[in-house]
Every structure is written in structure tokens, then in C-alpha cells.
Amino acid sequence: MKIQLKNGLLPLKQRSAIERPEGGEQPWPPLATFISSPQPNRYNDVMIQVKNLIKVFGTKVAVDDISFSVEKGEVLGFLGPNGAGKSTTMRMVTGYFRPTSGSISLCGIDMLEKPEEAKFRLGYLPENAPLYSDMTVASFLGFCAEMRGLHGADRTKAIDRVLDMCFLDNVRNQSVDTLSKGYRHRTCFAQSIIHDPDVLILDEPTDGLDPNQKHEVRGMIKRMGVNKAIIFSTHILEEVEAACSRAIIIDRGKVVADGTPESLKKLVPGANSLDEVFRSITKPDTTHKKAA
Secondary structure: OEEEOEOOEOOHHHOOOOOOOOOOOOOOOOOOEEEOOOOOOOOOOEEEEEEEEEEEEOOEEEEEEEEEEEEOOOEEEEEOOOOOOHHHHHHHHOOOOOOOEEEEEEOOEEOOOOHHHHHHOEEEEOOOOOOOOOOEHHHHHHHHHHHOOOOHHHHHHHHHHHHHHOOOHHHOOOEHHHOOHHHHHHHHHHHHOOOOOOEEEEEOOOOOOOHHHHHHHHHHHHHHOOOOEEEEEOOOHHHHHHHOOEEEEEEOOEEEEEEOHHHHHOOOOOOOOHHHHHHHHOOOHHHHHHHO
């Protein structure tokens, strides 16, 4: 069973058996199509494969011939200055943007040729992920579980699992529109793992969280990374050292560094932190403005 989004919105009659007050519809997170069950697939330890990825918007080359792979058990930190192409790359990997050229596969499934099958293996936390604000936390996650093909006891178990993992049990019956920014973000995080996907793409997963919550989420990402392939973008370099087994730095659409946090520090003589490495190998916009 397919559920198609019309103009980016899910029709109200398909939004589970939950009554909705007047006030119009809100956009669903940008996963274009959901399927009720995955197709059997055999794949090796390379769970994300990106080759020669290019994305052009008009005359601007946002992503310029990027290639990388992520294996099962890897947590890849995706770093770069604002405008470097991080979010654009992640949106192509998730199938939200179609690349100008290049190829993407998840768990051995071609994203361009079999997008529905590939997306079933994927959990995605987009930047500024939207929510249905009239739902409770539990009903929203239940809705997400149904869209991922989980019903009955499996649906209930999935909801309880992510409520516990994301520290949301105390607000499970609270309306989304009454949540703090941190709780809203954790609810979005919970929807990305409701179906226990093989691959996780997380755009700024600790945004809006307090220091204790950041620590908890980093630990959760590191634990989940044992059995999954995870990419997450962040501007907080200490998160990479705390949670990532590997990091990629991109600048102006190109990969400029790829390695473990420790190996990256060796790229710049005398560097004692990733922050020093980052500032040494990326070029701030101010440099280019002065040169111009």
C-alpha cells in the first residue's frame, strides 16, 4: 500500500483515526513516499554509498563531485561551514533532492531507481523538522509508526521503545504545541527511529537541547551506531569527538578531509583539537570577500 503526499501534505482522512480541529493542514516531514513493508534485500557492510554526487542550482554548484561510503557500525560526523553543502548532500542521500548527477545507494538499493525500497531502510531527522501540533506526542509517533507499516502490538512496542530511548515518556500524552523546543526536537528524533531503520541521517540532532540532553543524545547515537550506519551534521565539534568514529569536512561543495577524529588532528601540524583543524582547512566567507 502506497500513501502519496499531495502538495507536500497528507490528506486528513489518511491521518489515522485521530480527530483534528479546524485550522488547516501542516506539511509532513520530507520523505516523499512511504511503503508498508520492505522488499527482501541482501547487502554487505557498506550501507551508504555515494559516488560523484553533484547538485547545481541555476549557476551555483552546491555539491561538487562528492564521494564517500559509510559502513555498518560507523557514525559519520558531517562537518562544514554554513553554505558548504552539508544539508543539500543529506537531502540527496535521503531522496528529498534529486542529484544533478551521481549515484546514491542505501543497503545496496539504488535511491534513484528504487526510491521507495531505499527509503524504507532510512530514518531521517531533517533540520527544523515539522510536527502536527494538534496531536499528542504518543499519537504523533503512533501515526508515524503506521506510515512505516507498524500496526497492533508492533506499533505499541515501537512507540514505547522510542519514548523511552528519547526520554519522552513523561510527556507522552502532552499536546505537541505545548512542548518546549527541546522536547519538540526529541519528538522529531523519535519519529526518525520509530521503525528501527538500518540507516540514520540526522541534521543537527542536538539543536535546542540543554547540556544534559545533548550528552544523552550523543550517547544514544553512539550506542545505535554499533548496529547501524549513521550520518549526522553538527556545528559542535566536540560532538564529533564524543560520538563519531569518523568525520568528513566539506567546504564549498567539496570534501576537504575524511578520517577518524584523531587522524584529522594530524592534518594540521600542532593542532590539538578539531576546531583548530576545521579553521585551518576551511575558508570563511570573509576571506573571499576581502580577496574580492
